[in-house]
Amino acid sequence: MARKRREASLTQEELASRLYVTHTTVSKWERGISYPDISLVPGICRELGISEHEFFTACDDLAGRRAQRDARRWRGMTRAGQTILCVCYGLTVLICFICDLAVFHRLDWFWIVLTSLMLAFSLTTLPVLVKRSRAVVCLASATVCLLLLLLSCGLYAGMAAVGRGLAITAACLLLPWGLYALWRLCRQYRPTLSLLLLTVWTYLLLLVIWLVTGGDWLFSLAFPIATLSYAFVWIYFAVAHWLPLHPCLKAGLLTAVTALAIPVGTSFADALTGGQAPGRTFAAYFDWSRGMTVASEEGTVTGNRLVFWLLLAAAAVLLAVGAGLALRRRKRDAAGKEE
Incomplete structure (x- = not known):
């Protein structure tokens, strides 16, 4: 205890005043004549910069200190990375805003850039900022931003293609929302139901793409290839998951x-x-x-x-x-x- 007090550059009087005890009491602790009350241990550890494990074992917890240092370093790197991303997002929006006004004298393609950055923000930075209901918040944010991106593309290039893109996008969004609802509402047979949902979703997506684009490839190529592929996937799953x-x-x-x-x-x-x-x-x-x-x-x-x-x-x-x-x-x- 005396060594840790000296490493913290504290005298017995200073440590005693911070713990609201006399310096004689601190001296007795250091000489082993008496021991501090259990209620004083957190305060002693805080003032000496040690953990309670180190206090009771009277030895340095190097592994614990290293883990805490690595955790602080990781949190610092994460905060720095998110700060850099936010700065880059802000600079990109500002530069595109100025360029669009300077060249076209109106906001034209700027909305495509803005909604694209909003989508990127919801997928990269928002998961770090949200603490509760992270999955549904980030998924809802990404869905809204994706729909806004389609709308901005339609305003720029014409609304004729937005309907086709919206249909395919809606079909694609069914998978993440379906998986989220499945894992929230169903607690049994989650892997099996997830694979079943993925199988049905694949056929639905192919059907929507065929309805949008047309052609004779759906029943002659797409569905047969998907059927054979999922046949092997289900065999793999049955062997790995079901067979004891x-x-x-x-x-x-x-x-x-x-x-x-x-x-x-x-x-x-x-x-x-x-x-x-x-x-x-x-x-x-x-x-x-x-x-x-x-x-x-x-x-x-x-x-x-x-x-x-x-x-x-x-x-x-x-x-x-x-x-x-x-x-x-x-x-x-x-x-x-x-x-």
């Missing part, structure tokens, strides 16, 4: 599914485009007489087939190791129950 298997067994199954995705994806893509080389069919990947090559119109391609076989080999190894580990765990659990 050993991690090595799950890894083996996921590797096997990834291997099968190569011939399935290649054959599916060829079927959609209307042309399929004999060596790129699904059955060709399992034709061992072809060796390590797959014939194509451009020559001999070894990549897909090589990766496919390597993944199958890795899946077999993982499944064998996982089966052995799962069997050993089952025997150990059975032995424990018998005891």
Whole structure:
């Protein structure tokens, strides 16, 4: 205690006056004759610049001091970064305001810049400033700023394109708002429902884009590709999240599914485009007489087939190791129950 008092450049009288005790009492504390009352410990720690842990253990808490120093440094860096961002936002708005008035003698494209910076502010700086209900406040702010940005673009370039952009934007905003509502209202099956929402949202977004742009690509390309992609995503999710298997067994199954995705994806893509080389069919990947090559119109391609076989080999190894580990765990659990 005496060493910390001297490091704080305090005399016994000064420390005693700040703690409302006599200097004799402080002297007894330092010599170990008596000990301070527990109610005085926070004041002593504050005056000596130490933590209560250091006071009771009578040693320097270097790790705690380092953590506090790093935390202060991080807070300082965060405040400095946010200050720099705000200054940059303000300077950008001021410069664009002056330039727009000086060149066009009216506010024209300035509103696009202003709403764009508002959107950037709601995504970068606002999350640091808001302490309560951060997610909904930032999401609502970003939504409003995005709609204002579309409106400003419509005022500048014409309102004809705003309707199409507004429809696609509304479809895009359904995903974050839907995920927020899902995680707020539903406490069970959140991962499954989130993936289901993402799947439905993808089809809805493709439908909205098709309604806006037109064309014959929705049912011939977009929906089939999305269906195949999400089929593999759901298989991955089911194996990783639902199946009560050993991690090595799950890894083996996921590797096997990834291997099968190569011939399935290649054959599916060829079927959609209307042309399929004999060596790129699904059955060709399992034709061992072809060796390590797959014939194509451009020559001999070894990549897909090589990766496919390597993944199958890795899946077999993982499944064998996982089966052995799962069997050993089952025997150990059975032995424990018998005891």
